[in-house]
Amino acid sequence: MILASIDLGSNSVILLIMEYNPSTNSIIKISDFYTTPRISESLTINDGISELAIGRLENVLMEFNRIIKDSRCEQVIVSATNAFRIAKNAIKLKKFLEAKYNWKISILKGEEEAWISFLGAIIPEYRTDNSLLIDIGGGSTEVVFGNSKNIDFRRSLQLGVVSLKELFFSNHELLSTNSIELARKYIVNKLSEIQVTIPADTRTLAVAGTPTTLSAIINDVKNYSNELVNNTILKSEQVGGVCTQLQQMTPKEIRTSYGKIVEGREDLLVGGCLILEGFMNHFKISKVIVSTRGLRYGAIYDYLIKNNLYAINK
Missing domain, CATH: 3.30.420.40 (ATPase, nucleotide binding domain)
Structure with missing residues (x-):
């Protein structure tokens, strides 16, 4: 079939x-x-x-x-x-x-989107230990915490890479320090809606274009493929470092520097970095596993x- x-x-x-x-x-x-x-x-x-x-x-x-x-x-x-x-x-x-x-x-x-994304990321392993899923989309971000038998928490936030750009970065080629700080405060405010404690040893999965593109950049992947990116690790200091680097570049410079792997999201990567960085800070996560599924x-x-x-x- x-x-x-x-x-x-x-x-x-x-x-x-x-x-x-x-x-x-x-x-x-x-x-x-x-x-x-x-x-x-x-x-x-x-x-x-x-x-x-x-x-x-x-x-x-x-x-x-x-x-x-x-x-x-x-x-x-x-x-x-x-x-x-x-x-x-x-x-x-x-x-x-x-x-x-x-x-x-x-x-x-x-919340339905959150569950289905979670299902896509954890099968075929379908582990019984708890996992945290972060799915950063264009208009919303879904968060799920649970395992194959029980979902403890799932939430969809009106926070995405396109909507963040529309709100804070739409009139800027090279982003200002002020717009970055306003975006960070906005993200922190949105994340304050999530009042749940995640155990320190929880396996955290990050899906969608932001983490996969960041992984390709960090691992110097020139020709993108799911096989080269899936199950790679993004550490918090790596995310922060790339975020700082991208903030100092225009979308055209990002496209010129990284080529086809950033195509279609060169003007969204800074926002995506800020969102992922915000989640990692909020949940005190030191690393995430990149999943190309979802x-x-x-x-x-x-x-x-x-x-x-x-x-x-x-």
């Missing part, structure tokens, strides 16, 4: 194609396709996904639809996140896309589990 999972993120839109073999209870990745149409651009200002952003999204989905048909996918799972949660034209756009492509699009609630994987696992097709190896 070949399945497709589309993650309609606020910045990135990603297609994952996997094959499920019921006789061996195994799921194998066939291919991944990353794009950055940034559908939440100006969303905090206009309260709706703009026509320009919709046009970029449609171009991506037309190509994804071709790939899905060529791959002979039997099931297409489409998960929409924060941009669709808050945009006033989200339902209209959802209905239009569903009719055009004959897909069912699920607009996930924040929502798109979790959506497939969630579908198979709910339909009694996949048994978790505990």
